[in-house]
Amino acid sequence: MMRPGFHDPVPEAQGCFRAMLDAMSRPGRVHTLDVALDAPPPLAPATAAVLLTLADAETSLHLMPDGAAAGDWVRFHCGSAPASLPEASFVLSLGIHPPLSALRQGSEEAPEQGATLICQVRSLTEGEGWRLAGPGIRDFHHLRVEGLAADFLQQWAAQRPAFPRGVDIILCAGRQLAALPRTVTIEEG
Amino acid sequence: MSFSVSERQRWMAVLARASLDELRTCLDAASPLPPHRRLRGPETGLIMLRGQAAAVGDRFNLAEITVTRCAVSLEGGTVGHAYLSGRDAARAELAAILDALLQDDATKPAWMAAVIEPLAAIQAENEARQRRKAAATKVQFMTMATTR
Amino acid sequence: MAYVAVKGGEAAIANAHGWMAERRRGDPEVPALSTRQVEEQLGLAVDRVMAEGACHDRGLAALAIKQAQGDLIEAAFLLRAYRTTLPRFGHAAPLDTGAMRVQRRISAVFKDLPGGQLLGPTLDYTHRLLDFALAAEKEAPPEPAAEIPGDAAGRLPRVADFLVREGLMRREADSGQEPPDLTRDPPDFPASRAARLQNLARGDEGFLLSLGYSTQRGYGNNHPFVGEIRQGKVAVRFTPPELGFEIEIGAITVTECEMVNQFQGSKSEPAQFTSGYGLVLGRGERKAMSMALVDRALKAGELGEDRTAPAQDEEFVLMHSDNIEATGFVEHLKLPHYVDFQSELEVIRRMRSTAGTSATGSEA
Numbered sequence: 172m173m174r175p176g177f178h179d180p181v182p183e184a185q186g187c188f189r190a191m192l193d194a195m196s197r198p199g200r201v202h203t204l205d206v207a208l209d210a211p212p213p214l215a216p217a218t219a220a221v222l223l224t225l226a227d228a229e230t231s232l233h234l235m236p237d238g239a240a241a242g243d244w245v246r247f248h249c250g251s252a253p254a255s256l257p258e259a260s261f262v263l264s265l266g267i268h269p270p271l272s273a274l275r276q277g278s279e280e281a282p283e284q285g286a287t288l289i290c291q292v293r294s295l296t297e298g299e300g301w302r303l304a305g306p307g308i309r310d311f312h313h314l315r316v317e318g319l320a321a322d323f324l325q326q327w328a329a330q331r332p333a334f335p336r337g338v339d340i341i342l343c344a345g346r347q348l349a350a351l352p353r354t355v356t357i358e359e360g
Numbered sequence: 361m362s363f364s365v366s367e368r369q370r371w372m373a374v375l376a377r378a379s380l381d382e383l384r385t386c387l388d389a390a391s392p393l394p395p396h397r398r399l400r401g402p403e404t405g406l407i408m409l410r411g412q413a414a415a416v417g418d419r420f421n422l423a424e425i426t427v428t429r430c431a432v433s434l435e436g437g438t439v440g441h442a443y444l445s446g447r448d449a450a451r452a453e454l455a456a457i458l459d460a461l462l463q464d465d466a467t468k469p470a471w472m473a474a475v476i477e478p479l480a481a482i483q484a485e486n487e488a489r490q491r492r493k494a495a496a497t498k499v500q501f502m503t504m505a506t507t508r
Numbered sequence: 509m510a511y512v513a514v515k516g517g518e519a520a521i522a523n524a525h526g527w528m529a530e531r532r533r534g535d536p537e538v539p540a541l542s543t544r545q546v547e548e549q550l551g552l553a554v555d556r557v558m559a560e561g562a563c564h565d566r567g568l569a570a571l572a573i574k575q576a577q578g579d580l581i582e583a584a585f586l587l588r589a590y591r592t593t594l595p596r597f598g599h600a601a602p603l604d605t606g607a608m609r610v611q612r613r614i615s616a617v618f619k620d621l622p623g624g625q626l627l628g629p630t631l632d633y634t635h636r637l638l639d640f641a642l643a644a645e646k647e648a649p650p651e652p653a654a655e656i657p658g659d660a661a662g663r664l665p666r667v668a669d670f671l672v673r674e675g676l677m678r679r680e681a682d683s684g685q686e687p688p689d690l691t692r693d694p695p696d697f698p699a700s701r702a703a704r705l706q707n708l709a710r711g712d713e714g715f716l717l718s719l720g721y722s723t724q725r726g727y728g729n730n731h732p733f734v735g736e737i738r739q740g741k742v743a744v745r746f747t748p749p750e751l752g753f754e755i756e757i758g759a760i761t762v763t764e765c766e767m768v769n770q771f772q773g774s775k776s777e778p779a780q781f782t783s784g785y786g787l788v789l790g791r792g793e794r795k796a797m798s799m800a801l802v803d804r805a806l807k808a809g810e811l812g813e814d815r816t817a818p819a820q821d822e823e824f825v826l827m828h829s830d831n832i833e834a835t836g837f838v839e840h841l842k843l844p845h846y847v848d849f850q851s852e853l854e855v856i857r858r859m860r861s862t863a864g865t866s867a868t869g870s871e872a
Contacts, residue, residue, distance in 0.1 A: 445758030
């Protein structure tokens with residue numbers, strides 16, 4: 172049985188967009204979304220809200236196999252053109268995400284063409300785990316993420332030399348989200 | 361559910377061409393609509409219209425058109441869809457409900473008779489009237505020999 | 509050029525808008541115009557606003573005309589601005605004008621074309637005399653249009669097909685290529701035919717009319733004839749991804765014009781006819797004809813003709829056809845340029861004083 176999307180699309184999508192904008196400008200800060208969304212399993216409400224807000228008929232989306240159970244819902248409500256992993260502007264992953272280097276990186280002339288990975292994780296907590304630094308962060312910010320690939324930090328560091336090319340990440344867990352724009356550097360701590 | 365894609369295309373086209381007033385007139389005389397759940401919309405957006413160079417050649421983008429779409433589900437789980445040109449949300453929602461009812465064998469005959477066939481008859485007559493008006497402006501050439 | 513912000517004038521602006529609103533309404537003793545009246549009785553203005561606003565919605569176009577006090581460029585601007593607030597669901601299948609339910613279909617080249625010449629609702633043979641009966645307080649409704657039994661609905665053959673079949677004109681073919689979209693991608697030169705046609709379809713009618721006229725007067729002349737004009741309703745078809753099959757979402761009126769032009773031939777091509785194509789929302793027949801003339805003129809490069817006339821200059825035509833861009837750039841000159849002008853003043857004063865000291869100084 173198909174579940175509905177946003178109840179009131181304009182204010183809800185705008186609210187979610189605002190939260191993502193804040194999350195991108197203050198990397199690692201955890202935001203809690205205030206949406207009443209009946210998300211289709213296995214999508215968390217935040218993941219579903221981010222998809223409804225960002226993906227539409229004019230964007231391309233690659234669904235990793237772990238999200239297949241919500242495929243019909245995503246196709247119906249977002250209407251995004253399906254695309255291969257290296258071509259998609261958005262990639263949705265619910266478990267172990269694909270290697271960041273396999274996603275679209277953008278070019279020197281058009282770094283904005285780099286993909287955004289929407290990654291659902293087990294939990295997001297502000298606290299010890301990672302030490303983030305970069306634009307939008309005064310000194311350091313701490314974030315703990317559970318449910319990412321074991322070598323995530325190596326992958327993240329590996330895309331740094333190609334800057335401004337690279338991938339941005341929106342992390343979702345339950346109703347929470349946090350963002351890792353490619354400008355941020357991450358160390359353990 | 362026994363209907364072909366072409367049958368469904370026909371009733372969706374008839375609903376797309378009908379005005380809200382025409383639709384309501386048919387519905388007023390029919391049994392009340394069952395409850396439904398909105399899955400998406402009604403919401404208004406755009407579709408890009410296309411033409412072809414010299415009508416048969418390369419495609420080009422002509423202009424956009426406003427379109428209102430709606431998807432609903434009925435109690436049994438049948439999902440009805442509507443995409444209609446224009447911005448009339450009420451019309452799109454009614455068309456989506458009817459699309460769902462017409463997919464169900466139990467309800468299809470009654471709704472075909474109450475809504476689709478009467479609307480199709482009105483539309484056929486409108487088109488025929490346009491053809492008759494156009495025919496009245498058809499130029500009948502006479503050769504100079506007959507008028508001399 | 510740098511722009512410098514200035515502050516102030518909020519109250520003056522608000523009052524100016526208030527006065528404009530009063531102007532728009534006119535004498536309150538006169539009944540207000542309804543948008544339905546605009547839609548029904550100023551239909552050609554509605555069509556023009558939809559074509560130049562590049563958005564089909566009769567009700568929105570009528571509202572824009574009312575709000576813009578009949579300034580059709582301003583109305584098209586309002587419509588363009590509104591459309592940016594809507595999401596795009598996708599694109600329709602190409603309009604099948606072969607299956608058009610024609611109200612008008614004429615050819616200036618073949619008298620006896622199959623399907624006949626249908627004049628439809630036209631002004632072509634009127635005397636352009638003002639009809640004072642329309643100014644009377646109570647306008648009598650016109651007699652209903654005459655009706656006689658017509659042909660069964662069906663596809664009408666195209667004039668171009670006859671010439672193609674005889675080998676006198678090249679057949680156009682659909683390469684299946686996805687067309688570029690001006691509303692998403694900036695223009696790129698040389699432009700594809702698809703990019704040119706989109707640009708012309710939303711271009712200013714007056715600009716295209718003048719360019720088309722210039723080709724007739726010898727600036728890139730190519731001896732045009734109206735092969736065919738057809739006007740009527742075509743179904744809009746769209747395939748929603750969730751359904752996976754094509755559905756009709758409504759029917760719209762369009763006008764199509766195919767011009768037939770002489771072509772002297774070149775080293776590689778024998779003498780033959782070429783064509784220009786126009787397709788416009790609504791009943792914009794003058795625009796469709798102008799578009800076809802300019803489309804043909806812009807083929808000069810492909811056909812190996814000398815590009816000497818303005819209508820053949822792709823970049824000139826495509827960069828200046830859009831009246832909303834044009835009005836934006838022309839009208840922005842009204843806005844404060846105080847700082848820019850100060851620097852110009854200083855430059856001129858300096859040049860004059862330099863010229864003055866180097867001259868004999870007799871002017872002082």
